[in-house]
Amino acid sequence: MGLEFSERAKGEFEKVLSKYPTREAAILPSLYIAQREFGHVSLEAMETVAEMIGVSPARIYGVATFYTMYNKEKVGKYLVQVCCNISCALMGAEEVIDYISEKLGIKAGETTADGKFTLMRVECLGACGNAPMMQINDDYYENLTPEKVDEILDKLGADD
Amino acid sequence: MAEEYHILTKNWGKPDSHKMATYLESGGYEAAKKALGMEPGDVCQTVLDAGLRGRGGAGFPTGRKWTFMPKDDRPRYLCVNADEGEPGTFKDRDIMRFDPHMLVEGIIIACWGMQACAAYVYIRGEFVEPAQRVQDAIDEAYAKGFLGEDIFGKGYKLDVYTHLGAGAYVCGEETALINSLEGKKGQPRIRPPFPPQRGAFDMPTTVNNVESIAATPFIIANGPEAYKKWGTEKSAGTKLFCVSGHVKKPGVYEIPLGTPMMELIDKHCGGMLDDMKLKAVIPGGSSTPILRAEECEGVNMDYESIAAAGSMLGSGAMIVIGEGTCMVTTLDVLTHFYAHESCGQCTPCREGTGWMAQITGRIVKGEGSVEDLDLLISIATNMSGNTICPLADAAAGPVKSFIPKFRDEFETYIRERSSRNERPYPVKWRK
Ligand SMILES: Cc1cc2nc3c(=O)[nH]c(=O)nc-3n(C[C@H](O)[C@H](O)[C@H](O)COP(=O)(O)O)c2cc1C
Numbered sequence: 303m304g305l306e307f308s309e310r311a312k313g314e315f316e317k318v319l320s321k322y323p324t325r326e327a328a329i330l331p332s333l334y335i336a337q338r339e340f341g342h343v344s345l346e347a348m349e350t351v352a353e354m355i356g357v358s359p360a361r362i363y364g365v366a367t368f369y370t371m372y373n374k375e376k377v378g379k380y381l382v383q384v385c386c387n388i389s390c391a392l393m394g395a396e397e398v399i400d401y402i403s404e405k406l407g408i409k410a411g412e413t414t415a416d417g418k419f420t421l422m423r424v425e426c427l428g429a430c431g432n433a434p435m436m437q438i439n440d441d442y443y444e445n446l447t448p449e450k451v452d453e454i455l456d457k458l459g460a461d462d
Numbered sequence: 463m464a465e466e467y468h469i470l471t472k473n474w475g476k477p478d479s480h481k482m483a484t485y486l487e488s489g490g491y492e493a494a495k496k497a498l499g500m501e502p503g504d505v506c507q508t509v510l511d512a513g514l515r516g517r518g519g520a521g522f523p524t525g526r527k528w529t530f531m532p533k534d535d536r537p538r539y540l541c542v543n544a545d546e547g548e549p550g551t552f553k554d555r556d557i558m559r560f561d562p563h564m565l566v567e568g569i570i571i572a573c574w575g576m577q578a579c580a581a582y583v584y585i586r587g588e589f590v591e592p593a594q595r596v597q598d599a600i601d602e603a604y605a606k607g608f609l610g611e612d613i614f615g616k617g618y619k620l621d622v623y624t625h626l627g628a629g630a631y632v633c634g635e636e637t638a639l640i641n642s643l644e645g646k647k648g649q650p651r652i653r654p655p656f657p658p659q660r661g662a663f664d665m666p667t668t669v670n671n672v673e674s675i676a677a678t679p680f681i682i683a684n685g686p687e688a689y690k691k692w693g694t695e696k697s698a699g700t701k702l703f704c705v706s707g708h709v710k711k712p713g714v715y716e717i718p719l720g721t722p723m724m725e726l727i728d729k730h731c732g733g734m735l736d737d738m739k740l741k742a743v744i745p746g747g748s749s750t751p752i753l754r755a756e757e758c759e760g761v762n763m764d765y766e767s768i769a770a771a772g773s774m775l776g777s778g779a780m781i782v783i784g785e786g787t788c789m790v791t792t793l794d795v796l797t798h799f800y801a802h803e804s805c806g807q808c809t810p811c812r813e814g815t816g817w818m819a820q821i822t823g824r825i826v827k828g829e830g831s832v833e834d835l836d837l838l839i840s841i842a843t844n845m846s847g848n849t850i851c852p853l854a855d856a857a858a859g860p861v862k863s864f865i866p867k868f869r870d871e872f873e874t875y876i877r878e879r880s881s882r883n884e885r886p887y888p889v890k891w892r893k
Pocket residue numbers: 515516517518519520521522524527543544545546547548631632633634635636637669670671672674675851852853856
């Protein structure tokens with residue numbers, strides 16, 4: 303087996319198992335643990351999860367590919383997801399995408415050459431009253447203005 | 463500014479409104495204590511008498527739903543629907559961020575009423591912060607003895623867990639949610655069996671929206687009459703409305719059901735952004751039929767009034783659209799959304815949503831024809847009603863309302879071959 307969970311991840315996995323009456327219910331949380339461990343959910347990561355849960359890799363593959371939040375491919379250190387659904391569109395989401403595209407020199411769906419940023423268009427993130435908005439990794443950034451976008455991306459771009 | 467009718471939002475804006483200490487100061491968990499001193503059937507009856515209707519979209523009486531749970535000795539579950547994916551909807555996020563204890567207390571009440579042994583709060587995966595708030599509230603409640611073994615010393619055991627979704631709108635549909643909780647693809651199930659017969663882990667299950675559950679502590683504490691003081695005869699109580707789009711102050715507003723739509727826009731939301739003219743309103747989330755400005759006159763924010771105007775209250779997500787908005791582009795956003803979110807099990811939905819998105823896409827690019835409009839209506843009409851879940855109907859809704867109501871605009875767009883070069887929205891992204 304190619305990949306193995308760290309001790310910490312194994313501990314998290316045991317905790318997750320205790321929440322449900324079946325082992326299979328731990329599949330979604332385990333895929334999150336795998337994503338945090340390995341950066342993305344590769345085929346090897348799916349095999350590891352399959353082994354731990356005790357189901358076939360095909361079963362895990364079916365689940366992992368159904369849900370958009372499991373990154374099957376490597377993504378940048380910062381995953382910039384701009385909501386382009388209706389309420390955000392009404393408030394200029396397309397201009398936000400264009401602005402960030404130009405700033406980072408990538409189109410939606412692409413990753414910068416230094417592996418720092420991936421830009422994506424996403425559906426409604428449930429923050430429509432503060433449109434336009436985006437999510438970067440776990441955090442929401444709302445009521446975006448060009449100045450705000452500059453500040454956020456410049457700050458993230460400067461760290462290493 | 464707290465109004466007398468602020469039931470769900472009474473603690474929002476207080477410092478540390480999400481903490482146990484704050485919640486207890488305003489009489490928190492007294493209702494749960496009271497409920498556990500009542501017969502479970504009386505808890506359901508009280509919620510039914512209050513006239514509370516499900517806030518997830520369908521508006522089904524919550525108290526009645528609870529009585530559908532069979533009274534055998536299998537374990538029973540409550541699933542709280544915090545998937546909040548219907549575009550335009552952003553209220554459950556605020557309940558979870560600002561007053562997660564109201565939700566936890568509601569869960570205790572609901573579970574006692576149904577004699578459930580555990581509750582799962584199914585939270586959309588993107589809601590990392592709200593999920594953390596709910597988890598912290600659950601942990602605080604365990605520490606106080608409000609959850610776990612022998613709650614309030616009444617010999618009742620209840621466990622509450624959070625479960626994160628992973629990015630699929632269809633998981634908000636209750637049977638898809640159950641599949642997703644079980645670690646499967648989030649695809650809706652064929653009914654029967656209905657969840658109360660065979661739901662999560664094959665056991666009797668009830669799925670309720672966050673807001674429905676959060677309303678129950680007030681009802682138990684103050685009685686059905688106090689709740690019915692607000693709202694209309696058939697739409698009792700208050701509701702959270704999520705207002706987005708072209709208003710000066712978008713946001714979540716708790717107002718009594720039956721409040722005039724124009725009062726919500728003009729008074730609560732400060733009127734139209736840049737004082738532009740109102741063009742249309744989508745009153746209850748992206749799948750509910752759009753209303754032209756003139757159709758909004760005299761409409762009140764309750765289930766019956768919005769239905770009489772030809773739309774639905776849905777999740778209470780009101781999307782306000784100003785003059786200058788291109789309806790062709792806006793519809794295209796929605797058709798693509800539903801095509802992306804169809805789970806693919808039913809041919810009419812999978813093919814229909816894909817086809818509609820393709821057609822609106824070519825119209826937007828200036829490559830459509832007037833016949834395409836009738837084709838769209840015909841696809842939309844044929845795909846609804848024959849599917850496992852209502853997502854197909856939801857996808858058909860915007861097409862069936864945008865095109866007839868803005869037919870001239872669609873035809874002009876097609877004839878003049880306008881394209882995205884023209885600004886589709888009256889707001890410039892700045893400031
Ligand atoms: C495609 C689809 C998506 C849905 N999304 C949600 C949702 O995000 N949140 C929600 O509470 N209900 C959603 N619903 C409605 C649920 O199926 C269910 O009716 C609701 O959670 C019941 O709760 P209530 O009776 O308290 O309203 C959705 C339904 C469909 C068909």
